[in-house]
Amino acid sequence: MSTHAITSQKVNFKVFRFNADEDYLPYYENYEMDVTSEEVVLDILNRIKWDNDGSFSYRRSCRHGICGTCAIKVNGRSTLACKESMTNMIEYFGNELTLEPLSKSRAVKDLIIDKGDFWAKNDAIHPYLVSHIDEHPEMECAVTPEQANALNDADLCIQCGACHYACPVVEVNEEFFGPAAFAKAYRFEADVRDDAHTTRLIELNAENQGVWDCVKCMECAEVCPKDVDPIAKITSLHNMLFSEGVAKSNVATRHAVGFKHSIARNGVLDEGGMVLYSEGLGVVKHLPLALKMFRKGKIVPPWAITKSDNLDEIQKLVKSSSTVKF
Template sequence: MSTNAITTQKVNFNVFRFNSDVDYLPYYEKYEMEVTSEEVVLDILNRIKWDHDGSFSYRRSCRHGICGACAIQVNGRQTLACKESMSDMVELFGNELTIEPQSKKRAVKDMIIDKGDFWEKHDAIKPYLISDVEEHPEHEHLVTPAEAEELNEADLCIQCGACHYACPVVEINDDFFGPAAFAKAYRFEADVRDDAHDERLQELHAEKQGLWDCVKCMECAEVCPKDVDPISKITSLHNMLFKEGVATSNVATRHAVGFKHSIARNGVLDEGGLVLYSEMAGIVKHVPVALKMFSKGKIVPPWGITKSDNLDEIKKLVASSSTAKF
């Protein structure tokens, strides 16, 4: 006899409602339900539609965490409804849960959003293999297990958009490609059969839309339901830009180089030196902020920096982990 007995608990749901055809502003409906320990978030969406309001709209398809259609937000956290246990949600947030679409400003009807921007960014990075393949090859193009491992599970992405709509840069910068597009770009940049490495990297290097506008907030890694870890792919693409000689001197690339030099030199980060190295001619505009940082001890003069006691070990780590020429 199983010891995992089914339990129930009362949960209050605050559900986003909006129909772009008739509503001027969105509103929220409240539902109180007894939720069992066996249910996932998608079960709740189904119950709202079947038992409370047949006009409630959302996307669903596979119910197995494969298609990515049912992605929504629970208490502001991007989640795949068919995969997320209600017990886990209650344990994380309590018995008051707010269910919303992935992006409220893109809402069309209830949980359904217009994902046009997501697919435009996805297509912009050429998410397909580009190779001059013979029409009638004599043998197949073999890929070794080691070469296949370089994809680092980037091909597991299901295009649910969770990382895209959790990204704060996507929210304020319409040109930014977004973490899902970068993860997809990495999937083909890491593929030894692809012949468009430089071309794709040039697009990823572009200011405002490209890799350097990522703020390293880690939100994409936190919300990805397939553990693709887009931020690690973004970091790898940064290294590719240098390794392939695509990176040019700008504020972003100098910031990366300056960060490495500062750690290698001191074992700790020299904030003032990093800004000076990155900005160069534009440093004057940062003087007021720099003075405030200096008064708070955030910036210290070069002669005041206390070097790490483990500087020799840190230098060895920097040297061993640097795979690209800076």
């Protein structure tokens, strides 16, 4: 039988405290503890409550990484408390750890937040199969392993909110659905039994709330405790918008499509041409900036762009490898 020694070290925890009913502002309490290499972050939360202050509040339930209630932020990183080992956290951040709620602005009591916005957005994307069910089926509704694989692990999401509250767009645009809702939408969009297909995609295509406002910061992929990789699902949804004919010609879609045209023409991007192609007449609003950049030698006119060498290869590949029409 293999054995390994359990080690222990001192860690200082700076813990966010706030009671929305009583406090005007949040404050931080320090707890110094001996932490063993066997513990997870949730063990620390439990010990703060049981050994130090019974009023300390946080959400927890299954302790097995499946209920999704205990996500918090450790040194700014969204973390599922019951899954994250303290050894990892110390290796990551050292012996000074700050424990905060997923969203400080939504804090209700200590690490407990009002997750209402998360659920509202989850509900808004119709997170269920929309399907005609035969009341007297004569055979099972079979889904092949290949069809099931198309979900690409989107069904592993436990709705902990780690990605949602790590998303910078969610923070500044309250209309934006956010990565968790998109991953959930993809889970049903990719399901062969779902009939809501286009209806749901139209909502996901909408400006301000839909996938086009994603900044591609990769925060969601970084923090997901279940490796759902929401940004990959967002990319797949973008692809579906084109393949299902839902994408309409607007600045966002032309911005994506414009790369293909520019590459076919020059190999490299024609930066000014791209803004013109994407914006159409709206390009006039960029003129003051363009002028400012031109004066600093930051704008190359289309005729002066250095095209890629062996451009014929690129053009041939653009023709033969394109899989989408728009």
